[in-house]
Every structure is written in C-alpha cells, then in structure tokens.
Amino acid sequence: MRRRDFIALGGAAAAAWPVGGRAESNLPVVGILSPTTRRDKLVETSFVTSLRQAGFVEGQTVAFEYRFAENRFDRLSSLAADLVRRKVALIFTASGTIAALAAKAATSSIPIVFVTGGDPIKAGLIASLNRPGGNITGISLIAGALNEKRLELLHEVVPKAAPIAVLYNPNNPNADPEVQSLMRAAQEKKLRLHIFEASAVRDIDDAFLAMIDKKCEALLVMTDPYLNEQFDKLTGLAARQAIPAVYGYRDFAEAGGLLSYGTSVRDAQRQAGLLAARILQGERPAELPVQQATKVELIINLKTAKALGLTFPISLLGRADEVIE
Numbered sequence: 001m002r003r004r005d006f007i008a009l010g011g012a013a014a015a016a017w018p019v020g021g022r023a024e025s026n027l028p029v030v031g032i033l034s035p036t037t038r039r040d041k042l043v044e045t046s047f048v049t050s051l052r053q054a055g056f057v058e059g060q061t062v063a064f065e066y067r068f069a070e071n072r073f074d075r076l077s078s079l080a081a082d083l084v085r086r087k088v089a090l091i092f093t094a095s096g097t098i099a100a101l102a103a104k105a106a107t108s109s110i111p112i113v114f115v116t117g118g119d120p121i122k123a124g125l126i127a128s129l130n131r132p133g134g135n136i137t138g139i140s141l142i143a144g145a146l147n148e149k150r151l152e153l154l155h156e157v158v159p160k161a162a163p164i165a166v167l168y169n170p171n172n173p174n175a176d177p178e179v180q181s182l183m184r185a186a187q188e189k190k191l192r193l194h195i196f197e198a199s200a201v202r203d204i205d206d207a208f209l210a211m212i213d214k215k216c217e218a219l220l221v222m223t224d225p226y227l228n229e230q231f232d233k234l235t236g237l238a239a240r241q242a243i244p245a246v247y248g249y250r251d252f253a254e255a256g257g258l259l260s261y262g263t264s265v266r267d268a269q270r271q272a273g274l275l276a277a278r279i280l281q282g283e284r285p286a287e288l289p290v291q292q293a294t295k296v297e298l299i300i301n302l303k304t305a306k307a308l309g310l311t312f313p314i315s316l317l318g319r320a321d322e323v324i325e
Helices: 011-015 041-053 073-085 097-106 144-157 175-188 201-213 225-229 231-240 250-254 265-280 302-308 314-319
Strands: 029-034 063-068 090-093 112-116 136-140 164-168 193-197 218-221 245-247 259-263 296-301 322-324
Touching (some): 029 041, 041 265, 063 073, 073 097, 112 265, 136 265, 144 259, 175 193, 193 201, 250 296, 250 322, 259 265, 296 302, 296 314, 302 322
Parallel strands (some): 029 063, 090 112, 112 136, 164 218, 245 259, 296 322
16 A cells, blocks of 8 residues: 656657668667666666656667667676667667666767766766766665664564664675765664675575574675676575565566665656656756665565564554555
8 A cells, every 4th residue: 555645859859860860761769778688667667767757768769779688797898888789879878787788888979878876976876966967877776875774664563673784786896985975874873784785696594594594684786787687596595595585676576576775767767767758858867967766765575574473563664655465
C-alpha cells in the first residue's frame, strides 16, 4: 500500500539534429551505453517512454542502438567508441559513473546524458551542476550519499545486530570513498562493520560464506551497477541465511529484500529522457543544468520481516513510501 502518494514532433524531430547521428531511414539515433548484462526494463519503461511523450517515437522519429558491457567495465571504452563510429546523435549512459566517463572519453562533440549515483563533479564528468560545460549533462542520483541513512535504518530495525556486513564492488570508481565514509559513520554510531567485496557471482557466494564465518547479523548492500542487477541472487542468499538486509533500490524490496532506501531510478530515467528530448530538439547540453534526483523512496517488505521474526517500529512504518505485505 502506498503512503505518498507534446508536442508531436513528427518529421521536425528528425530535423532538429545535424546530419550526423541518422540511421539509413533518416532518423536521429540515440545510443544507449550500459555496464550491465541485459536490456534494462527501466530504460524501456522510463527513458524511452519519456522520449516518446516528447514526440520521439522509436521507428518513427528516432532509432536506438544498445551497447551492454556484460558487467565487464573494461569493455565500456570500446563500446562507447563504437557508438561514436556509428555517428549517433546522442549517447545515454544508463547506469553509473564509469559508463559516463567512458562516453566522455570517446567524444567531445556528441551530446551525452548520464544517470549516476556518484558525484559527477568529483568524478570529472562536469564543471558544475548549473553549467556542466562541454557536451555532457544528466541526472545525479545521490545514491552513495545515502549509505549512512541506510545504515541508520538498518540499525533502527535490528538495533542489537552486530557485526554488520557491508557488500560492495571494488571495481566501482565511487566505492572506496563511499566505504570510507560509511566506516566513519559507523564509528560515530559505535557500530561494528565487516567489509566484503564482490564483482562476480562467485564473489557474492564467497562473501556470504564469509559473513557466516564472521557471524554477521545484518547486511548493507551498497549501490553499484553490477550489484544492483543481482537483486534476485542477493535477496535469495539473505533469505537463506536469515540475515536482515538493507538495499539501495526498490527492486530489492520487491524481490523479497527486507527494506530499501534510495532515489527513484524510474523517476531519474524519466528526467534523463526529458533532457535527451531537449537536446534532440536543438538545445546545448552545456547549458542544461545537471538535475539532482529528489524523489527518495523507503520500501518495506513486511512478508520478509515476518519470515525473519522482525517487527518494524511504528514510526518507521509511518515513514514508508510503500509497504509490501
């Protein structure tokens, strides 16, 4: 239960962009670059839908080229270069700072729209939020910055749990500073953490075995393009080991995770689609401010809580955006 609840451009849409970036059918081509392994349903339902609502309809006024790195981040540079050779009109990096950096390195002329959970200024993607400069703009999810709040929520649900496991992907360029920040927050709260790494399926299995060995009593999974895609496996292992866990996105809670707290990726991709539409209509990315996603969701799974023998505090239930029963 929930607690909180065009322009038809036609041929003009294709004419809004210069000659480069057109398919043989004379449509502008949007390249979608992702570090993940599958055609992301959020791209389909949020980014593509947002473009469609602005008049860019696949096969009629726009075409799409998808490139997936299959969780091999070292492939992103060559995939981005391939889209540049394809002379796409715009590149959308669907997930994470590392894909956006690969696209930026590949071209200084083709417009880029990103969605990232890291700090785009510190990462070197943009000069400033208001005036990003160059050929790039996008949406900042502030995902990593919410880890401290996730730790606080987990402690609120299981106040006596100790130690708490933290799972992260060491290949993520944002990982080290986020882990260090989380460790400082835990020290201030006098909470003990054990840090585990995972960048492949075998790593995840090994990490959960190590959690048993270390007698971890709760788990925080950090946001990361690879780990975000493993929601079924991660929630399944947490259920099998009866370990209360908090995650960054609602997919985890919907898959059986205890609770998730994070920015709405659906809303962020929708906003990215609107930015892409404005660029395809002729606006310059350098003059389009990077938008910070502000819609943060707390999703609670009561069914999982019952299986774990846990009761959520009434105050926490009252703050939830959605409770899964």
